Amino acid sequence: xxxxxxxxxxxxxxxxxxxxxxxxxxxxxxxxxxxxxxxxxxxxxxxxxxxxxxxxxxxxxxxxxxxxxxxxxxxxxxxxxxxxxxxxxxxxxxxxxxxxxxxxxxxxxxxxxxxxxxxxxxxxxxxxxxxxxxxxxxxxxxxxxxxxxxxxxxxxxxxxxxxxxxxxxxxxxxxxxxxxxxxxxxxxxxxxxxxxxxxxxxxxxxxxxxxxxxxxxxxxxxxxxxxxxxxxxxxxxxxxxxxxxxxxxxxxxxxxxxxxxxxxxxxxxxxxxxxxxxxxxxxxxxxxxxxxxxxxxxxxxxxxxxxxxxxxxxxxxxxxxxxxxxxxxxxxxxxxxxxxxxxxxxxxxxxxxxxxxxxxxxxxxxxxxxxxxxxxxxxxxxxxxxxxxxxxxxxxxxxxxxxxxxxxxxxxxxxxxxxxxxxxxxxxxxxxxxxxxxxxxx
Amino acid sequence: xxxxxxxxxxxxxxxxxxxxxxxxxxxxxxxxxxxxxxxxxxxxxxxxxxxxxxxxxxxxxxxxxxxxxxxxxxxxxxxxxxxxxxxxxxxxxxxxxxxxxxxxxxxxxxxxxxxxxxxxxxxxxxxxxxxxxxxxxxxxxxxxxxxxxxxxxxxxxxxxxxxxxxxxxxxxxxxxxxxxxxxxxxxxxxxxxxxxxxxxxxxxxxxxxxxxxxxxxxxxxxxxxxxxxxxxxxxxxxxxxxxxxxxxxxxxxxxxxxxxxxxxxxxxxxxxxxxxxxxxxxxxxx
Numbered sequence: 001x002x003x004x005x006x007x008x009x010x011x012x013x014x015x016x017x018x019x020x021x022x023x024x025x026x027x028x029x030x031x032x033x034x035x036x037x038x039x040x041x042x043x044x045x046x047x048x049x050x051x052x053x054x055x056x057x058x059x060x061x062x063x064x065x066x067x068x069x070x071x072x073x074x075x076x077x078x079x080x081x082x083x084x085x086x087x088x089x090x091x092x093x094x095x096x097x098x099x100x101x102x103x104x105x106x107x108x109x110x111x112x113x114x115x116x117x118x119x120x121x122x123x124x125x126x127x128x129x130x131x132x133x134x135x136x137x138x139x140x141x142x143x144x145x146x147x148x149x150x151x152x153x154x155x156x157x158x159x160x161x162x163x164x165x166x167x168x169x170x171x172x173x174x175x176x177x178x179x180x181x182x183x184x185x186x187x188x189x190x191x192x193x194x195x196x197x198x199x200x201x202x203x204x205x206x207x208x209x210x211x212x213x214x215x216x217x218x219x220x221x222x223x224x225x226x227x228x229x230x231x232x233x234x235x236x237x238x239x240x241x242x243x244x245x246x247x248x249x250x251x252x253x254x255x256x257x258x259x260x261x262x263x264x265x266x267x268x269x270x271x272x273x274x275x276x277x278x279x280x281x282x283x284x285x286x287x288x289x290x291x292x293x294x295x296x297x298x299x300x301x302x303x304x305x306x307x308x309x310x311x312x313x314x315x316x317x318x319x320x321x322x323x324x325x326x327x328x329x330x331x332x333x334x335x336x337x338x339x340x341x342x343x344x345x346x347x348x349x350x351x352x353x354x355x356x357x358x359x360x361x362x363x364x365x366x367x368x369x370x371x372x373x374x375x376x377x378x379x380x381x382x383x384x385x386x387x388x389x390x391x392x393x394x395x396x397x398x399x400x401x402x403x404x405x406x407x408x409x410x411x412x413x414x415x416x417x418x419x420x421x422x423x424x425x426x427x428x429x430x431x432x433x434x435x436x437x438x439x440x441x442x
Numbered sequence: 443x444x445x446x447x448x449x450x451x452x453x454x455x456x457x458x459x460x461x462x463x464x465x466x467x468x469x470x471x472x473x474x475x476x477x478x479x480x481x482x483x484x485x486x487x488x489x490x491x492x493x494x495x496x497x498x499x500x501x502x503x504x505x506x507x508x509x510x511x512x513x514x515x516x517x518x519x520x521x522x523x524x525x526x527x528x529x530x531x532x533x534x535x536x537x538x539x540x541x542x543x544x545x546x547x548x549x550x551x552x553x554x555x556x557x558x559x560x561x562x563x564x565x566x567x568x569x570x571x572x573x574x575x576x577x578x579x580x581x582x583x584x585x586x587x588x589x590x591x592x593x594x595x596x597x598x599x600x601x602x603x604x605x606x607x608x609x610x611x612x613x614x615x616x617x618x619x620x621x622x623x624x625x626x627x628x629x630x631x632x633x634x635x636x637x638x639x640x641x642x643x644x645x646x647x648x649x650x651x652x653x654x655x656x657x658x659x660x661x662x663x664x665x666x667x668x669x670x671x672x673x674x675x676x677x678x679x680x681x682x683x684x685x686x687x688x689x690x691x692x693x694x695x696x697x698x699x700x701x702x703x704x705x706x707x708x709x710x711x712x713x714x715x716x717x718x719x720x721x722x723x724x725x726x727x728x
Contacts, residue, residue, distance in 0.1 A: 083650075089576025091650065338560055338575045361563045424565035431573055 001206060003231035004241040007378040009411045011234055011332065013207060017171045017291045017298035022179055024302045025315055027099050031074050031306030032084050033059065034094040037345040038135040039142045040066030045095055051078045056105035056282055059095055062133070068143045068346075069133035070095075071282035073304035075103040087328040089338035097306070107280045114182055115278040118190050125194040125277055132276035133283050133346075137268030138162055138237065139329060141347035144269055148194045150258060158262040159192050159200040160246055161270060164230065164237040166205060167330030170350040172287040173267050175300045177204070177211040180271050185215075185222045187274030188265075192224060195263055200225045202267070203246050205232045234332060235409040239264045241378050253405050268349075283346055288312065292353030294320035308341045309351055324356030332410045362419025373412035373422055379405045383412035387422045390429025395436055398429045404437070406430060479533060480508050486528045487518060492596050494519040494618030513537055520597075520616035542635040543617040545600065549629045550645045550706070551584040552606035556659035572626035581658040583648040585609070585629055594624035613639070634689045638711060642687060642694055644669075645708040649682040656704070663706040669698035 036042035043060035053059055053072040060070040076097045083091035104110060120128065130145035150156055161184075165173040177184065188200050202219075204212050206229045215227045230236055230245055240251045242264060249260040257264055265273075268286060275281040284305050291298035296317025303312060309326070313319050327334040328342065331352055336359075373383040381402060389398045406426050413423045483504035491499040495518050497506055507516055507529065517540050518525050530537035556579035562571060568590040576582040587607040592600055599615040602608075609621075609630075622630045629647060644663055648655045652664030665683030677691035678698060687698070687707075696715075699707040 083654075085576070085580075088574065089580055090582050091654075335574075336560070338580065421565040424567075424570050427573065428565070428567060428570045431569075 001229055001231045002245050003233050004236060004244040004378065006380050007376045007411065008233040008235065008241075009376050009414055010232070011168050011414060013232070014168045014291075014293075015171050015174070015207070016169065016293070016295075017289050017300055018174060020171075020175075020297075020299045022175050022287055022300045022302050025304070025307065025312065027074060027102065027304070028307045028311045030076075030079065030096060030098045031304060032094045032096045032308065032343045033070060033073060033306035034084070034086060034092050034343060034345055035060050035070060036092055037070065037141060037305070037347065038062070038068040039140060040064060040068070042093065043067060043070045045081050045093075047072075047078050047081075047095065049078055049080055052076070053078060053097065054103050054105050056108050056284060058133075058282070062143070066143055066146055068135050068145075069131065069282070071133055071284050072097060073284035073306050074099045076100045085339040085342060087335055087337055087339075087342045094306075094343070109279040109281070114186065116186055118186075118193065118277060120277065122194045122196060125190055128277050129194075129273055132272075132281070134269065134272045134276055135283065135346050136266055137272060137283075137286060137346065137349070138266035139333065139347050139349060141345070144265070144273065147263055147265065148191065150195060150263075154258045154261075156195050156197050156258060156261055156263050157199065158247055159188065159195055159197050160242055160257075160262055160264045161188055161200060161202040161267055162237055162239075162242055162264055163202050163204040163208075163211065163267045164242060165208070166232075166234045166237040167332055167334075167350070168234075169291050169352050170289050170330045171291070172289045172300055172349050174208050174211055176271060176287050177208070177267055178214055181211075181215055181218050183274045184267055184270045185218055185225060186278065187270035187272070188225055189222060190273055190277050191263075191265060191270060197263075198224050201246050202227045203230050203236075203242055204228070205230050205236060207232050235378055235407070235411065238378060238407055238409060240407075253402055286344075286346065286348070288344055288348055289350035290316045290353075291350065292320065292323075292355070293358070294322055294355045295353050296320070303344050305346055306343045308343055309337070310341045312344070312351060313340075313353070320353065320355065322355040322357070323353055324359035325354045327352040327354060332414070333408065361421075364420045365418045367418055367420055370417060372415045372417065376411045376415045378409060378411060379407065381406060383422045383426060384420075386429060387420065387425035390425045390432070393432070395429070395432050399433050399436070403429050403433050477508050480504050482532050483507055483529050486521075486525060486532065488520045488525065490520055490596065490616075490618075492520060492616065492618035492620065494616065494620070508533070511535070519543065519618055543632045544615045544635045544639075544641075545611045545617055545619075545621055545630050546633045546641065546643055547585070547609050547611060547630055548643065548645050548647050549583075549585040549608060550661045550708070551579055551581055551659045552608055554606075555661045556581055556584060568624075569626045579658050581648060581655070581662070583627060583629075583646075583650075584659060586627070590624045590626070591621035591630060594620040596620065636689075636694065636711075640694055640712055641689075641708075641710045642692060642696065642699065642712075643689075643708055644685050644687055644706055646706045647684065649684045651683055655683070661704050661706055663702075664704055666703060668701045668703065669707060672697050672701045 041064035043062045045060045047059045055075045057072045058069055059072045062068045076099045079096045079098050081095050084094045086092045126145050126148050134144040135141040192200050212229050219225045272283050288303045289300050290312050326337045328337050386403050484501050487500040489500045495503045497503040513535050526537040558578035559580050562578050566588045568586045568588040571586045577586050585608050589602045591609050592602050599612045600609050603610050617632050646663035648662045655662035663684050669685050670678045670680045675691050677688050679686045699709050
């Protein structure tokens with residue numbers, strides 16, 4: 001079975017909500033829809049306080065090239081346009097809407113039947129994806145229309161679909177593949193048409209055997225798409241790792257996947273593309289896993305964007321008493337929440353509630369030069385060295401040691417027997433080096 | 443034996459002489475003429491190499507002064523007026539009298555005033571904590587308490603108060619500005635030392651709306667503007683829900699501090715206020 005070559009770790013999988021089907025979360029009382037849910041420039045509101053909006057109506061426009069439109073996820077009246085605390089506690093602009101019973105925008109096709117044929121031209125597909133505010137749903141939230149436009153002079157041979165879900169605990173992509181497999185495959189065909197490629201590979205880790213079997217049965221109707229099981233290893237869901245694992249090509253340092261002729265999309269994005277292009281439905285809801293060892297009902301919810309996390313926790317049986325941390329995202333790359341009522345955004349794949357006893361960090365002791373961090377780094381870096389260089393403000397040396405290639409997967413931090421905060425220091429270094437590089441390019 | 447000695451003395455001697463002659467001419471050819479005043483100025487400086495003047499070190503500062511032949515905009519904060527006067531007399535220039543400054547920490551979010559809601563366990567550097575989250579108290583403007591300013595200080599003039607979790611500037615601060623640059627949230631400001639070390643300033647930089655700021659910290663500036671109305675000298679600038687006392691205009695009348703509903707205005711080293719005659723005490727004396 002294929003996998004990427006260098007580094008990687010095997011954290012306990014803990015896929016608690018694996019077998020719980022996607023449930024629709026009841027409409028929350030109000031939603032706070034942030035304007036910056038994507039990578040790039042935040043969207044600009046086009047509604048005002050007091051306006052009545054329908055479900056699926058555009059409420060903010062992404063005006064820059066790398067930006068995305070934001071649509072209302074509920075029907076209701078705009079209460080205010082204000083700043084709310086995001087997952088880090090910093091305040092960001094958001095539109096707060098008081099919910100009323102759903103009244104969908106007329107153009108949206110809500111019927112459950114599958115529409116296979118797509119008559120749009122590639123340009124029209126990209127336009128539609130842009131209009132409907134689709135962003136990468138794997139976590140980085142890069143606007144999808146940008147990824148579907150191939151820069152002049154480049155050519156894509158492969159479309160790779162990321163169904164790896166290598167983060168422990170999370171199961172939203174897994175359930176999506178099982179329950180919305182056909183929609184996803186139509187979405188992939190649409191993406192293939194937009195990119196003008198004839199081959200697409202869906203990479204799925206081998207711990208999701210049911211999804212692999214299910215999709216293998218379905219792909220017989222879809223020419224050009226294959227399903228490839230992959231050995232379980234974190235961080236296989238990283239773009240560069242997935243490319244290496246599936247087609248054995250290496251993306252050069254600091255370059256994009258298109259450099260080696262491929263484009264990578266997440267399974268969630270493919271479903272969203274299907275819904276946008278065939279059903280006219282903007283990205284206003286997504287599957288979010290809510291899980292944790294002490295949680296009563298670890299589940300997968302189809303959640304409207306902007307729903308407060310506290311609402312979801314209630315629906316999953318309430319916050320357990322021994323909670324130590326609420327993590328926004330998966331345990332490896334997620335972020336501990338500062339404010340428990342941050343909203344769900346387009347990029348939230350999971351909420352993880354960890355008990356107090358498992359959340360404490362080890363006390364950092366001296367580096368014993370065992371080199372395990374260098375052994376597990378999937379980018380082939382030397383985290384112990386980078387951490388020291390960053391700590392000593394030796395930015396030039398950091399750049400020389402390719403600090404910008406670090407994707408912050410946290411493998412080094414996970415493996416370090418001395419409990420050293422390696423990634424913390426590397427992040428400081430990355431910030432400083434990134435600033436230097438930007439000022440040099442200006 | 444004698445021959446060998448003689449031969450070595452002559453050969454080594456001639457090589458030495460030849461090298462000396464070459465070195466002499468080379469030294470003449472590549473002579474660097476340096477203004478002797480640079481050395482004099484550099485000697486007069488404190489030689490702490492703190493960088494407070496904006497140059498790479500004391501020597502670089504001295505070179506720049508001698509090259510420019512003027513003291514405009516040149517100031518050595520640790521040396522103060524005495525050093526600048528000495529340099530001026532060395533170069534035959536006039537030194538402008540500068541008022542001494544000191545670093546001031548504009549946050550009062552102690553553990554009591556701004557109770558921590560979460561527990562931070564990451565790397566203990568403010569620059570990292572700042573990129574990660576708003577802070578343990580939830581105030582996105584307040585002090586993170588990891589002590590980047592303390593690490594940056596070369597003069598041991600700032601320390602972290604363990605109880606409050608805030609840095610405290612000591613009197614021996616030379617206002618080199620290292621901590622100002624080190625703080626990722628720009629909480630530290632260089633302000634005039636003031637007569638008898640008396641200072642008055644708004645100890646908050648939170649620009650959020652009053653209610654939001656107060657949620658996280660009981661002594662935040664809520665932007666009510668009462669101090670602005672109270673000030674007769676237009677010394678208080680009000681912008682983005684935040685008051686700022688301009689030390690060039692402030693006359694230290696201390697009228698603004700008592701009107702502040704959150705006690706965000708701090709007075710340092712003033713004598714205690716005389717208690718205001720309340721109506722009750724008046725009636726009592728009558």
